[in-house]
Amino acid sequence: MTTKKAATHDPATRDRIVRAALETLREEGFAGTTARAIAARGDFNQALIFYYFGSVAALLVEAFRNMSEAQVAKYRAAAAEVRTLTDLVEIARRLHAEDLESGSVTAVTQLMAAAVSDEDVGKVILDRFQDWIALVEEALKGALADQPLGGLVPARQAAYAIAGMFLGIELISRLDPERSEAEAVFDMMGSMAQLVEQFAPMLAGFVQG
Amino acid sequence: MTTKKAATHDPATRDRIVRAALETLREEGFAGTTARAIAARGDFNQALIFYYFGSVAALLVEAFRNMSEAQVAKYRAAAAEVRTLTDLVEIARRLHAEDLESGSVTAVTQLMAAAVSDEDVGKVILDRFQDWIALVEEALKGALADQPLGGLVPARQAAYAIAGMFLGIELISRLDPERSEAEAVFDMMGSMAQLVEQFAPMLAGFVQG
DNA sequence: GTCTATACTTGGATAGAC
């Protein structure tokens, strides 16, 4: 009794289905993510989706929750490294590249769209954005702690704006075959961070003295 | 001969179809925007879509092009009013509210998603983003022209980042039943614009003298 | 727990009447 075998669901199969669903979502888009397409990609039987998840929509919600957790963990680890504004920009640049590479940007795009017709998806994705924003807020506080005048910046709103910017840039650059523009944008932000780090002490002298 | 009646297409009907398509896209999402759904919403016959546009996908491309033109015109008019950074923020706030209200944010979301499986859609929407960015660049130049040190800001990259931010904030706040957060973000940006307008002259003194 | 087979539904698209 104590060694009960989790009843009727094999976790390995479950995992295969989830992975195939995400892959399909990235490659084919939301509209193309049908039970048949998922099953073909993961090379398992179509009926398993319904046996494990009840419906394609429910599977998508679950799959996204999975991906989300992995990604937030990655972001959290990266945020812990941030000490300066320049750090923040460089880490953002790296994450941006990784997200594009892995296709997770595409998946997010698809799910934002799916949210129109499915409330559950909307909730899950909004939660994830909230996680994002909270992370940026932490990182920002870290970067501004040693910065004179850092306390003047309203961290929550700034984090919202920065997370939005990050998302927006990812979405635009995903559509753009010329990815180089986004690179230039990160270069610019790097320069600006350095400028702030250089001049903020001066301004602080003004304000305080 | 000179008064030939444009052959076989009635512009009024064409327009009805386009409008119904956009409405359906906003209300039902890309996946729900079927020929039948569009026809039901616009109260015309399903077959007309194929007679006028050949396919649902082609109709969507056309419809988006239409919406796009109207919106870019609106943005252009707004951009012409920008004189200061504070102006820029206030106008962005207004456009943000209007876009959410009109549902055009939702339409853009759907089309970004559709772009995965349809190259034409991808091209059209990227063009539109490029228009956006160019507009922001103009507005930015306007706002920085009278600003000391304004010449130091690389306008193109900054415009890319700002347009991205605007898009990202629209997308996040569309999902959020609590719209108030975005408001607070614009408030913050307003304060920052004022700060820059106040302190840039001081810094300019430093740098130049 | 997985597969086959299939019922049922919905959507794209077209032919042909009006």
Add this chain to the structure above:
DNA sequence: GTCTATCCAAGTATAGAC
């Protein structure tokens, strides 16, 4: 130029064998 009727492809979901 618009409508009716319909074909066909593709999708969801389930029953039932293994």
